[in-house]
Amino acid sequence: MTASRLPVVPRSLFFRLSVRLALVGLVFLVVELLVVVRMYVNNPNELDHLLVTAEADRIAREIPQMRGAAGNPVSEDLQYPLASGTRRAFLIHERGGAVVARFDDASLKIADEPPLSFLVIRTQRESWDSRFLLTGTRRVEVGRHPYWITVAIAGEGFRPFVPVIFNEIRFHVILPLILLSLMFLLFNFSVVRTTLKPLESTIAAIDRIDPAQVSTRIRAEPSLREVQALVTAVNAMLARIERSVRALRDFAGDAAHELRTPLAIMMLSIGKLPDSVEKAKLVADAQRMKRLVDQMLDMSHATALELAPDAQADLGAIAREVVAELTPLAVMRGRTIAFRDAGAARVHGHGDAIGRALRNLVENALAHTPAGTAVEVTTGPGGQCAVRDHGPGIPPERRGDVLERFRRLDKSASDGAGLGLAIVSTTMELHNGDVRIEDAPGGGALMRLIFPCG
Amino acid sequence: MRVLLAEDNPRLAILIAEGLEAEGFVLDRFASLSVAWESMAVTPYDLLLIDLGMPDGDGVDFIRAVRRTGSGAPILVITARNGLGDRVGGLDSGADDYLVKPFDMAELAARCRALLRRPGGCLGITLSLGNLDFDTVAREVRVGGRVIHVPPRELDLLERLMRRAGHVVSKTSLEEAMYALSSEVTPNALEAAASRLRRRLGAAGADVILHTAHGVGYMLVPVPHPADAGAERETP
Numbered sequence: 001m002t003a004s005r006l007p008v009v010p011r012s013l014f015f016r017l018s019v020r021l022a023l024v025g026l027v028f029l030v031v032e033l034l035v036v037v038r039m040y041v042n043n044p045n046e047l048d049h050l051l052v053t054a055e056a057d058r059i060a061r062e063i064p065q066m067r068g069a070a071g072n073p074v075s076e077d078l079q080y081p082l083a084s085g086t087r088r089a090f091l092i093h094e095r096g097g098a099v100v101a102r103f104d105d106a107s108l109k110i111a112d113e114p115p116l117s118f119l120v121i122r123t124q125r126e127s128w129d130s131r132f133l134l135t136g137t138r139r140v141e142v143g144r145h146p147y148w149i150t151v152a153i154a155g156e157g158f159r160p161f162v163p164v165i166f167n168e169i170r171f172h173v174i175l176p177l178i179l180l181s182l183m184f185l186l187f188n189f190s191v192v193r194t195t196l197k198p199l200e201s202t203i204a205a206i207d208r209i210d211p212a213q214v215s216t217r218i219r220a221e222p223s224l225r226e227v228q229a230l231v232t233a234v235n236a237m238l239a240r241i242e243r244s245v246r247a248l249r250d251f252a253g254d255a256a257h258e259l260r261t262p263l264a265i266m267m268l269s270i271g272k273l274p275d276s277v278e279k280a281k282l283v284a285d286a287q288r289m290k291r292l293v294d295q296m297l298d299m300s301h302a303t304a305l306e307l308a309p310d311a312q313a314d315l316g317a318i319a320r321e322v323v324a325e326l327t328p329l330a331v332m333r334g335r336t337i338a339f340r341d342a343g344a345a346r347v348h349g350h351g352d353a354i355g356r357a358l359r360n361l362v363e364n365a366l367a368h369t370p371a372g373t374a375v376e377v378t379t380g381p382g383g384q385c386a387v388r389d390h391g392p393g394i395p396p397e398r399r400g401d402v403l404e405r406f407r408r409l410d411k412s413a414s415d416g417a418g419l420g421l422a423i424v425s426t427t428m429e430l431h432n433g434d435v436r437i438e439d440a441p442g443g444g445a446l447m448r449l450i451f452p453c454g
Numbered sequence: 455m456r457v458l459l460a461e462d463n464p465r466l467a468i469l470i471a472e473g474l475e476a477e478g479f480v481l482d483r484f485a486s487l488s489v490a491w492e493s494m495a496v497t498p499y500d501l502l503l504i505d506l507g508m509p510d511g512d513g514v515d516f517i518r519a520v521r522r523t524g525s526g527a528p529i530l531v532i533t534a535r536n537g538l539g540d541r542v543g544g545l546d547s548g549a550d551d552y553l554v555k556p557f558d559m560a561e562l563a564a565r566c567r568a569l570l571r572r573p574g575g576c577l578g579i580t581l582s583l584g585n586l587d588f589d590t591v592a593r594e595v596r597v598g599g600r601v602i603h604v605p606p607r608e609l610d611l612l613e614r615l616m617r618r619a620g621h622v623v624s625k626t627s628l629e630e631a632m633y634a635l636s637s638e639v640t641p642n643a644l645e646a647a648a649s650r651l652r653r654r655l656g657a658a659g660a661d662v663i664l665h666t667a668h669g670v671g672y673m674l675v676p677v678p679h680p681a682d683a684g685a686e687r688e689t690p
């Protein structure tokens with residue numbers, strides 16, 4: 001049989017506490033037992049006393065039955081002694097010295113000598129080698145009447161005392177230990193639960209952290225120093241994450257930024273070359289690099305963006321500006337851009353970011369729409385914006401793909417870095433909006449940006 | 455036309471200077487804002503080209519300081535940044551236009567000339583695009599040197615479009631150019647005027663295109679040469 005690895009189930013606090021307390025209780029029990037046994041072994045007279053008392057108590061419980069029945073019969077149970085391997089006789093007197101009941105073992109007989117009326121307790125031991133004879137009297141009260149029970153027990157060795165010791169352990173060691181353990185368990189459990197309360201609220205606070213908002217920190221719960229330490233540690237970790245995330249975000253932006261001056265030098269240098277096919281290729285290469293740098297900056301802006309709670313953006317105005325900005329480029333390439341405002345609403349958003357996203361979307365559409373056709377930009381109704389081209393469209397199975405970074409449907413296409421739609425998608429994520437890729441009626445791709453209402 | 459260029463990258467500075475000198479400008483290059491500032495005290499410049507990221511200070515502060523002296527010389531900002539903050543910062547401080555790196559010479563020269571042609575700018579009073587010339591003082595339009603008649607409203611429209619040639623000019627801006635505040639503007643007056651102007655220019659044989667940016671505005675561009683896609687060149 002192959003041993004399959006079971007997933008580790010985290011144990012509850014109650015389980016762990018119980019197990020540990022049980023273990024501690026067990027160790028304590030063993031120590032206690034050793035102590036008790038040692039104590040009695042060192043003190044045999046104590047055991048004599050206990051054995052006589054136990055026997056007397058047992059007999060005393062039967063006194064009401066004996067009194068009720070004629071001839072004071074001794075019950076079946078009392079025929080046999082408490083300690084096995086011993087012989088035992090007893091005699092019960094009541095006030096005035098009258099015998100209530102007696103029981104004699106064949107070879108053990110107690111002389112009928114009424115005890116003194118003020119006697120309460122007496123134990124006596126006689127020993128011969130390992131054999132012993134215990135005699136003792138106990139005064140008991142049954143039904144408001146005093147009785148004197150005299151017991152004689154004859155036996156050998158230590159064995160007869162085992163039940164007494166066992167009884168002793170049961171009532172004076174195990175029972176209190178169990179009670180104490182239960183109380184400790186409940187106490188510990190409640191203490192730990194109360195103590196962990198601030199920890200739970202801290203965990204809840206950590207859970208609420210929005211991964212997109214790297215600047216958030218947990219508000220410290222000052223009630224418990226240990227939890228405070230955890231909060232401080234988590235906040236320090238968040239700070240480190242924020243630093244690295246910002247460093248990463250800044251890097252792309254800084255790199256793109258730094259590339260612009262050398263790129264400007266390159267473009268101006270190429271411009272000075274005599275006209276040739278080679279020059280045209282270099283110009284195209286430089287333009288592509290310019291576009292890549294622009295997109296890297298856009299992407300870095302999109303990822304670093306934090307949306308203010310009251311930020312408002314006018315979709316119509318943004319789209320109009322983007323269309324105006326890109327129309328010269330479109331006309332230069334023999335395409336046009338048509339804009340129509342179908343009642344766009346103001347949305348909760350970052351105007352610049354939406355502008356950058358829309359510019360990338362329109363540039364993407366311009367790259368795919370054939371010469372002589374128009375890219376149609378429509379804003380509204382409400383919080384939406386659509387860009388439609390007359391290109392081949394995007395097959396449904398690739399629609400999720402194209403929103404990822406550096407993905408292009410046509411790998412040989414020379415325009416753009418494949419970042420455009422990723423910029424759109426990242427920006428829309430920030431706005432809790434949606435990018436929908438559809439087939440336009442009559443062919444071409446229809447990209448819709450949907451902003452949340454309200 | 456004397457131009458001040460504050461650019462700390464020596465190679466870029468030389469390329470810009472050579473390029474603009476070939477277009478007929480005279481350039482003084484400075485690698486630091488402090489030296490540029492000293493030079494401005496003794497030389498009247500017609501145009502300032504300022505790189506925002508200079509080693510000895512922020513270009514935006516420099517532009518503010520220039521404007522505080524009362525200088526009205528047009529300022530073109532060259533920047534590697536393209537965030538809105540930079541844009542607004544640059545233009546709010548008193549710059550007239552900005553150009554984001556990288557750019558080609560034609561674009562830079564066109565921007566420089568556009569700034570110099572602004573009212574108060576030193577450059578000539580004639581706007582040119584392709585074979586189309588517009589004399590802003592005589593309010594006269596010539597196609598290939600031959601004067602054609604253009605009614606006043608279309609003239610206003612054409613002037614605004616030629617000043618921003620190669621860019622989309624918004625409908626609002628064109629309507630403001632065509633009509634005084636008090637006059638009645640019918641919704642399709644602009645469309646009608648643009649359409650008449652387009653026919654007029656076409657009939658006269660102008661090699662420019664009046665492009666309608668649907669829903670946004672209009673744009674005047676030269677007829678593109680198949681070999682030289684998009685490089686729009688103007689003659690001063």
